[in-house]
Amino acid sequence: MAKKMHDTPNLDQLESGPWPSFVTGLKELAKDKDYVVDLLGQLETSYRTKKGYWKGGTVGVFGYGGGIIPRFTELKSEDGKPVYPDCAEFHTLRVMPPAGMHYDTNTLREFCDIWEKHGSGLIAFHGQSGDIMFQGATTDNVQKAFDEINEMGFDLGGAGPAVRTSMSCVGAARCEQSCYDEAKAHRAVLNTFLDDMHRPSLPYKFKFKFSGCPNDCMNSVQRADMAVIGTWRDNIRTDEAMAKQWFAKHGMDELVNDVVARCPTKTFQLKQIKNVKTGPSISSVAINDTHAIEIDNHDCVRCMHCINVMTGALAPGKDKGASVLVGGKSTLKIGGLMGTVIIPFMKLETDEDVQKLVDLGQRTIDFFAENALEHERTGEMIERIGLINFLEGVEVDVDPNMVSTPRTNPYVRTDGWDEEVDKINAKKQAA
Amino acid sequence: MNQAVQEKPAAKRKPKETGVPDNKKYLHPLMAKNYGDWKYHDRPRPGVLHHVAHSGDQIWTVRAGTQRQMDVGTIRLLCDIADKYAEGHVRFTIRSNIEYMVSKAEKVAPLIAELEKHGFPVGGTGNSISMISHTQGWLHCDIPATDASGVVKALMDDLIVEFRREEMPNRVHLSTSCCEINCGGQADLAIIVQHTKPPVINHDLVANVCERPTVVARCPVAAIRPAMVNGKPSLEIDETKCMCCGACYPPCPPMQINDPEFSKLAIWVGGKNSNARGKPTFMKMVASGLPNNPPRWPEISVVVKRILNVYKDDARPWERMADWIDRIGWPRFFEKTELPFTKYLIDDWRGSRSTFNASTHIRF
Numbered sequence: 001m002a003k004k005m006h007d008t009p010n011l012d013q014l015e016s017g018p019w020p021s022f023v024t025g026l027k028e029l030a031k032d033k034d035y036v037v038d039l040l041g042q043l044e045t046s047y048r049t050k051k052g053y054w055k056g057g058t059v060g061v062f063g064y065g066g067g068i069i070p071r072f073t074e075l076k077s078e079d080g081k082p083v084y085p086d087c088a089e090f091h092t093l094r095v096m097p098p099a100g101m102h103y104d105t106n107t108l109r110e111f112c113d114i115w116e117k118h119g120s121g122l123i124a125f126h127g128q129s130g131d132i133m134f135q136g137a138t139t140d141n142v143q144k145a146f147d148e149i150n151e152m153g154f155d156l157g158g159a160g161p162a163v164r165t166s167m168s169c170v171g172a173a174r175c176e177q178s179c180y181d182e183a184k185a186h187r188a189v190l191n192t193f194l195d196d197m198h199r200p201s202l203p204y205k206f207k208f209k210f211s212g213c214p215n216d217c218m219n220s221v222q223r224a225d226m227a228v229i230g231t232w233r234d235n236i237r238t239d240e241a242m243a244k245q246w247f248a249k250h251g252m253d254e255l256v257n258d259v260v261a262r263c264p265t266k267t268f269q270l271k272q273i274k275n276v277k278t279g280p281s282i283s284s285v286a287i288n289d290t291h292a293i294e295i296d297n298h299d300c301v302r303c304m305h306c307i308n309v310m311t312g313a314l315a316p317g318k319d320k321g322a323s324v325l326v327g328g329k330s331t332l333k334i335g336g337l338m339g340t341v342i343i344p345f346m347k348l349e350t351d352e353d354v355q356k357l358v359d360l361g362q363r364t365i366d367f368f369a370e371n372a373l374e375h376e377r378t379g380e381m382i383e384r385i386g387l388i389n390f391l392e393g394v395e396v397d398v399d400p401n402m403v404s405t406p407r408t409n410p411y412v413r414t415d416g417w418d419e420e421v422d423k424i425n426a427k428k429q430a431a
Numbered sequence: 432m433n434q435a436v437q438e439k440p441a442a443k444r445k446p447k448e449t450g451v452p453d454n455k456k457y458l459h460p461l462m463a464k465n466y467g468d469w470k471y472h473d474r475p476r477p478g479v480l481h482h483v484a485h486s487g488d489q490i491w492t493v494r495a496g497t498q499r500q501m502d503v504g505t506i507r508l509l510c511d512i513a514d515k516y517a518e519g520h521v522r523f524t525i526r527s528n529i530e531y532m533v534s535k536a537e538k539v540a541p542l543i544a545e546l547e548k549h550g551f552p553v554g555g556t557g558n559s560i561s562m563i564s565h566t567q568g569w570l571h572c573d574i575p576a577t578d579a580s581g582v583v584k585a586l587m588d589d590l591i592v593e594f595r596r597e598e599m600p601n602r603v604h605l606s607t608s609c610c611e612i613n614c615g616g617q618a619d620l621a622i623i624v625q626h627t628k629p630p631v632i633n634h635d636l637v638a639n640v641c642e643r644p645t646v647v648a649r650c651p652v653a654a655i656r657p658a659m660v661n662g663k664p665s666l667e668i669d670e671t672k673c674m675c676c677g678a679c680y681p682p683c684p685p686m687q688i689n690d691p692e693f694s695k696l697a698i699w700v701g702g703k704n705s706n707a708r709g710k711p712t713f714m715k716m717v718a719s720g721l722p723n724n725p726p727r728w729p730e731i732s733v734v735v736k737r738i739l740n741v742y743k744d745d746a747r748p749w750e751r752m753a754d755w756i757d758r759i760g761w762p763r764f765f766e767k768t769e770l771p772f773t774k775y776l777i778d779d780w781r782g783s784r785s786t787f788n789a790s791t792h793i794r795f
Contacts, residue, residue: 010725010726011581011726013726013727014581014584014585014726014727016588017584017585017588018550018552018588018591019496019498019552019584019587019588019591020496020497020498020505020550020551020552021498021584022498022499022500022501022580022581022584023581023584025498025500025501025502025504025505026502028502028504028505029502029503029504043569043570043578046569046578047569047578047581047725047726049691050576050577050691050694050723050725051689051691052568052569052572052573052574052575052576052689053569054571054572054573055573055684056573061446062443062444062445062446063443063445063446064446069571071571071573090571092571096450096451096452097452097523098451098452098453098454098457099451099454100454100522101522101523101524102454102457102458102459102462102520102521102522103457103520103521103522103523104456104457104519104520104521105510105513105514105519105520105521106519107457108506108509108510108521109506109507109510111506112503112506112507115503116503121502121503121504122500122501122502122503123501123503123506124499124500124501124527125497125499125501125506125523125527125529126523126527128564128565128566128614128615128616135500135570135571136571143444146446147444150446150447150449151447153449153452154449154452155446155447155448155449155450155451155452156446166451167525169525170522170524172466172467172469173454173458173462173463173466174462174469174482174490174492174532175469175472175482176469176470176471176472176482178467178469181466181467183454183455186451187450187451187453190450190451191450191451194448194450198446198448214705214706214707215705215706215707216704216705216706216711217525217705218525219525219616219617219704220704221704221706221711222616222617222702222704222711222713223616223617229706242471254748257747257748258748258749262708262749264708264709301706302706303706303707303708303709304705304706304707305707305708305749308707309749311471311472311473312470312471312472312473312483315470315471330612330613330614330616330617331611331612331613331676332612332651332678333649333651333678334651334781335780335781335782336613336617336713338711338713373648374645374648375645375648375649
């Protein structure tokens with residue numbers, strides 16, 4: 001039995017209502033832990049005063065420089081003593097999940113046993129970077145908890161100016177849209193940069209994220225310094241039986257208004273079967289006895305919409321791989337940035353293919369480490385030095401897929417033009 | 432600094448730098464067997480996915496909402512359900528929903544009943560309003576102006592009906608963030624702290640706590656400069672330049688940006704990370720000045736529900752929030768949602784010209 005609970009009139013109001021309540025969970029833990037009794041006391045104070053009371057510090061595990069988020073209470077009485085002394089230290093362990101966040105129950109139960117023994121008993125599945133967050137341990141217990149979690153085969157994630165924990169979608173494990181082995185790429189890339197993760201010494205954070213198709217379920221384009229997004233080069237695959245089944249269920253209005261009209265490049269057409277084109281870039285499939293869908297894949301931007309709507313009837317092609325975009329980030333300091341296409345397409349099937357992605361990551365991180373200012377993300381660095389300087393730094397050739405449009409102003413010195421044309425021609429001939 | 436872990440050098444254990452664990456041993460056997468070879472999926476009912484592999488194998492997934500910040504009792508209960516009603520394997524989605532995989536259709540209904548019995552709502556699939564991406568807030572963050580889990584609990588209590596259904600025009604992703612850094616991320620609709628007053632500086636502490644050049648460099652509008660205040664080295668702010676973003680607060684806690692009254696909440700709409708139909712979009716601010724009103728933030732709930740209701744009524748099938756606004760235009764968005772379009776919603780940050788209407792495309 002723990003000590004008596006503090007009054008929590010504000011938090012109590014978060015126990016009613018149908019959604020699962022974290023307050024109820026905390027109160028369960030507080031039955032046995034003075035630690036959580038005081039945590040509730042401090043949280044209730046925040047709800048009353050509308051102020052936060054945690055400050056950072058330096059807490060780590062032996063051998064690593066990051067991965068622990070230290071928290072010390074700042075809610076102190078006039079004599080400098082913590083108002084809620086039992087939760088004066090409330091550190092978090094960031095632990096990397098398996099790609100796709102799959103678990104068996106034995107593993108989850110083992111996490112619970114360790115965290116009940118050494119920590120608060122509160123675990124978040126998962127943090128915004130993808131970590132399992134073991135929330136709330138004293139400074140003394142951080143190492144003990146880590147040692148046991150580490151013995152299970154789990155490792156700390158990133159914090160501070162370091163390569164951060166990554167995320168990948170469910171992907172090949174259960175999704176028909178998957179265009180590469182997300183888990184394999186995720187693991188190969190991240191496990192190359194463990195030194196840059198566990199011993200933070202980069203200018204600022206660096207995030208990789210892995211989405212299996214352009215639906216980008218990991219939100220990599222807006223969050224990742226390097227986003228690896230699955231795509232394909234050949235034609236959309238079709239299945240006539242399923243196309244007819246779809247049409248029989250949904251009808252002409254939905255086909256026209258929800259699919260044809262929503263194709264961003266208008267390459268998805270509905271035609272009489274006798275008028276359907278054939279050719280190496282054409283996908284077509286009958287939807288009934290008179291009409292068929294025709295897609296000229298050269299004009300398709302692989303947006304996924306028609307495949308999302310007509311899953312099974314339509315599917316990504318077989319020549320699969322990924323596009324790589326660099327420089328996505330959120331607000332600080334210059335505003336949100338989307339990633340920019342750096343590699344329009346690369347295969348990710350063999351170990352050699354995946355190694356090429358690892359090498360690109362290595363060149364990008366090396367260039368970032370050398371050239372970014374303190375607290376500057378990759379996207380901000382590219383904004384400051386220009387995309388061309390970045391591409392030359394990471395040894396990637398320019399490609400029109402990297403821009404929405406060519407430049408709209410003449411403010412550029414072009415006296416190297418002929419030389420660049422010669423280089424492009426020489427490369428073409430060598431290919 | 433606290434170095435208690437290093438007091439006993441003899442007991443030091445070297446970490447096993449194992450990195451990302453291999454996920455193969457955690458996969459449901461059917462997922463391991465049909466890895467990379469799935470053909471299609473459908474949704475027999477909200478909250479349930481049915482995937483079919485080229486081999487003919489089928490797997491059913493039941494998705495349920497959680498509070499994300501879970502006590503070990505809750506996690507053990509979720510495991511008990513997995514062992515008794517599913518097949519011992521679970522996974523989590525990016526929005527902290529839990530998924531149970533089963534190999535037979537008849538296992539779905541009892542699993543759903545058990546989850547619902549214990550208060551885990553089944554849903555969050557297809558065109559539903561899924562769980563809100565969120566951060567730490569007062570529970571654990573060192574710079575929050577508001578809470579995260581509490582805001583989410585209060586909002587999801589109101590939105591749970593749409594979590595359990597698939598009746599929105601397209602999927603709806605929500606996020607909340609407790610400061611302007613926006614850790615909650617881009618979403619169809621986001622609730623983000625918006626400070627309205629410059630930081631209040633404790634000049635007695637700056638010299639000892641803050642690396643002043645770092646703080647000066649952190650300001651997006653160069654409004655911070657070193658200064659001597661009361662004979663002590665400190666920092667001062669040009670308040671005519673300061674736009675109250677709070678970027679100086681993390682590296683310099685004596686520059687307190689959070690204020691119980693003046694740290695407000697803003698609503699943003701139209702973020703989309705998917706490439707489906709249009710390219711990915713960033714969300715746009717459409718309302719601000721809302722009060723930070725724990726424990727249930729009722730004023731936020733009113734505006735969020737109003738926007739979502741208008742979207743639900745007005746958008747066509749498959750239009751995400753951004754697609755819908757593209758069709759109806761911003762003037763009508765503000766008219767329909769009864770939100771005031773103030774001068775603060777016209778961008779004046781870098782790149783703002785690309786947000787101006789350089790055409791006569793005007794709807795009447």
